[in-house]
Amino acid sequence: MKKKFGFPIKGKDGDLNYKKLIIDLYLNCSYKIYLDEPNGLSSFKQYFESQPDEFEARFKDYCVKDENGNIIGELDQIIDQAGKDLIAKGETVIKTIKDGTSNEAFKNRFEHYYKEKNIGLEITDGVYLLGRNWIREALDNGDIVEANALEFKFQFEDGSYQKFGTKSGPHAITITGIAPDGRYIVSSWGTKYYLDPIDALNLYVHIIKYKPSKMIKMNVEDMDEERTASVEAKLSGDIKHKDFRPEKATVTKLPKYDVPLK
Numbered sequence: 109m110k111k112k113f114g115f116p117i118k119g120k121d122g123d124l125n126y127k128k129l130i131i132d133l134y135l136n137c138s139y140k141i142y143l144d145e146p147n148g149l150s151s152f153k154q155y156f157e158s159q160p161d162e163f164e165a166r167f168k169d170y171c172v173k174d175e176n177g178n179i180i181g182e183l184d185q186i187i188d189q190a191g192k193d194l195i196a197k198g199e200t201v202i203k204t205i206k207d208g209t210s211n212e213a214f215k216n217r218f219e220h221y222y223k224e225k226n227i228g229l230e231i232t233d234g235v236y237l238l239g240r241n242w243i244r245e246a247l248d249n250g251d252i253v254e255a256n257a258l259e260f261k262f263q264f265e266d267g268s269y270q271k272f273g274t275k276s277g278p279h280a281i282t283i284t285g286i287a288p289d290g291r292y293i294v295s296s297w298g299t300k301y302y303l304d305p306i307d308a309l310n311l312y313v314h315i316i317k318y319k320p321s322k323m324i325k326m327n328v329e330d331m332d333e334e335r336t337a338s339v340e341a342k343l344s345g346d347i348k349h350k351d352f353r354p355e356k357a358t359v360t361k362l363p364k365y366d367v368p369l370k
Contacts, residue, residue, distance in 0.1 A: 112225050136224065137217040139207045143191060144200040145223070147216040152191040154212050155204055157184055162205055214256075214280065215314075240286050243313065252316035253283040255294070261307035262296065272296075273309065283313070 110116050115128050141151045156163040160183060164171045170190050172180050179186065194202065246253050259273030260281070273279060281303075285293035291302040305311055 133217075133221055137221055139204050140217070141202040141204060141213070142200060142216055142220040143195050143202060145216050145220045147212045147219070148200070149188070149191045149195070151210070151212040151216040152194075152202060153184060153187050154210055156187045156190075159204075159206060163187060163190075210278070240290060243283060243292070244286055246315045247283075247285060254280060254314040254316060255283055255292075255308075255311060256280040256314075257308040257311040259309040260296075260303060262294075262301035262303060263291070264301065270301075278310070278312075 113129070113132060115125060115132070117125060117129075119125050141155060142148050143152060163183075164179070167190050170186050174180055194200070243253055256278040257273065258278055260271070260279065262270045262272060264270070279296070282295040283292050284295055284300075287293055287302060291304050294301050294303050
């Protein structure tokens with residue numbers, strides 16, 4: 109695993125190198141769109157539709173204007189064609205001025221990261237307010253359950269609350285279990301919280317299915333390390349929320365993986 113990541117997966121204390129994994133993911137994938145990876149073209153369109161000035165500055169040849177200075181044609185179709193042309197020319201890694209992780213960008217970046225590290229994963233499409241029984245089944249199967257929303261009201265063990273969120277973009281968390289009262293047990297930046305689904309704005313849930321990589325042969329110990337790495341990389345969530353990183357983390361566990369979420 110050290111050869112794949114460039115650093116030991118486990119630290120001197122025997123725990124996983126969470127900070128290094130997050131830094132590695134951030135340095136590899138932030139401010140980038142991978143056009144040749146799944147969701148690449150849709151991520152490209154989504155980003156530049158939200159940043160039309162940047163698109164016009166970088167792709168002037170596609171922005172033919174009328175006498176009033178308006179771009180001729182539908183902007184989404186123009187951006188789509190620009191992306192396809194870049195793919196045809198082999199220019200598949202697009203660096204952006206601004207950063208953020210929409211649903212499409214999230215899947216695009218992680219697909220690239222896991223492929224680069226030779227880890228096989230399958231990410232499903234988001235499902236609005238996925239039922240608790242589905243989440244329990246996914247966790248029992250050893251899948252990773254990710255959710256994102258614009259706003260959260262996190263609950264601590266002592267019953268106190270902490271609000272977090274911004275309507276400018278979603279924040280990603282990991283669902284690690286279902287409490288007896290039906291609340292989600294979640295990890296955000298590695299800290300354990302409880303979340304009532306009704307306290308989240310525009311909540312979407314993704315199931316991440318682990319698949320052993322076919323590119324290398326792995327023994328049982330290797331596969332355990334692969335699961336560990338994939339879970340921890342996923343915990344990075346939405347890197348752009350640098351102001352939301354609790355100092356102290358509690359520990360919980362994912363069913364079957366038995367991986368501590370710090």
